[in-house]
Amino acid sequence: MGAKRQIWWWASAAGGLVAGLALPPAGLPPLLWLALVPLWGMTAAPISPWSGALWGGLAVLISHRWLLALHPLDWIGVPLPLSLPLCGLLLGICAAAGGLLVALWVVLARRLDARRLSSAVLLCGGWGLGEVLLAKGPLFWLGLGASALPTDRALAGLAAVGGSGLVAAVQLGIGWCLWRWWLGPSRRRWALVFALMVVVAHGAGAGALALIPVAGQSTERVLVLQPAIPTRQKFQLTQQALLRRRLEAALSEAKARDGAVVLLPEGALGADPSLAAPAPVQLMAGGFRWQERGAELEQRSSLLRFEPGETTPGGWIDKHRLVPLGEWVPLAGLARWSGLSAVGGLEPGSPSRLLARPQGAIGVAICYELSDGSGLALAVRDGARWLLLSANLDPYPTMLQRQFVALAQLRAIETGRAVVSSANTGPSVLVSARGVVLQRLTPGRPATGLFAVPQLTALTPYDRFGEGPLLLVLALAGLGRARRPQA
Secondary structure: OOOHHHHHHHHHHHHHHHHHHHOOOOOOOOHOOOOOOOHHHHHHOOOOOOHHHHHHHHHHHHOHHHHHHHOOOHHHHHOOHHHHHHHHHHHHHHHHHHHHHHHHHHHHHHHHHHHHHHHHHHHHHHHHHHHHHHHOOOOOOOHHOOOOOOOOOHHHOOOHHHHHHHHHHHHHHHHHHHHHHHHOOOOHHHHHHHHHHHHHHHHHHOOOHHHOOOOOEEEEEEEEEEEOOHHOOOOOHHHHHHHHHHHHHHHHHHHHOOOOOOEEEEOOOOOOOOOOOOOOOOEEEEEEEEEOOOOOEEEEEEEEOOOOOOOOOOEEEEOOOOEEEEOOOOOHHHHHOOOOOOOOOOOOOOOOOOOOOOOOEEEEEHHHHHHHHHHHHHHHHHHOOEEEEEEOOOOOOOOHHHHHHHHHHHHHHHHHHHEEEOOOOOOOOOOOOOEEEEEEEOOOOEEEEEEEEOOOOOOOHHHHHHHHHHHHHHHHHHHHHHOOOOO
């Protein structure tokens, strides 16, 4: 029995490592399905549920290892000897949280008896809904719902029907079929079930993709400015002067090339969001502003909209999801600490991601708000014609940029909207409503790119019904389980 437990612990570790590698930027669903076999096996194996924590913790460690790139933190006042341990602590907290959630899922699976079909459906759907809820929390989660991209758009097409939660549930379901195949008996039957589920999932996803229109009645010409100014240097006077020159050149270029909008990434304008001269075209740029709240002033990170002829913003949308300890600091007024950021101590804005404009409303995600697909779908339902992702993403490595693009593809498919990403060092891309990357600027280098963005109005099933399809499946599985109790 001891030897069997040891084997299961090794299988749990291997499954977590493989799962972490299967997530974006690789995005390899078949590899993930294999990693899910030991996870399902834990639900019936003679091993502690904490084996699930090992699986989940290692998956998060591998997929979120870019957090270590925050080191060194000396530019925000953290002593160099403490920098790497602090970055490691942040990664460890994320891994521990992920591991705990998976361990709890294993406990629930044992109570429900995961070998039963109704229980498996409940567990798969519950996991999918859990990812949707986690995406609204304070931490950045890269879950199974994103694992189909960038390599398998057909499978990711299911997101147009039920969002990333449905994609995650289907992935878990495929892994469950593989587990039942491995368990035996009736292996031939379960092999057929597994093959059928893979084919049906890809066929349904491809069909949903084909129904998404990619061309609208009009297009908007958008010039993206990628300044590529390192975050650690952005407050230096020489770098600020360089940014102003690049912005002036981009505005002139947009005017000369009939561009309607110039985009500048998150935080680019700093704490003084005003222009030296009136904008010749519309400008949407990241910056910081002060908002009155009673007798106090709150600082917020925002996407600011300057209409032609303006030097001060006439509209904005505030960042709602702030980075814990980085931008948002609990009890900051008492502790008098700005956190792990040069602009810490911010306050969140409204949860709505809809930015009204004379040219047509758009949906906006600032930085890792991108992980919340349901918020952007609600903005589309309320009239957004395309999606704008505004981010900094420096000093993070290209690994995070590629994960960011995969999530941008997923959000495009969910909402049926073209997506424009405007980031400091990249990724600055244009993604079609079907999740195809159409244009991309070279990461890490100063550049501009003119994107023709279709203004779309058709709604996907996910825009209309949100997690409704997934909830319906869960309700049917619950009814089936109630009517046929286990003998």
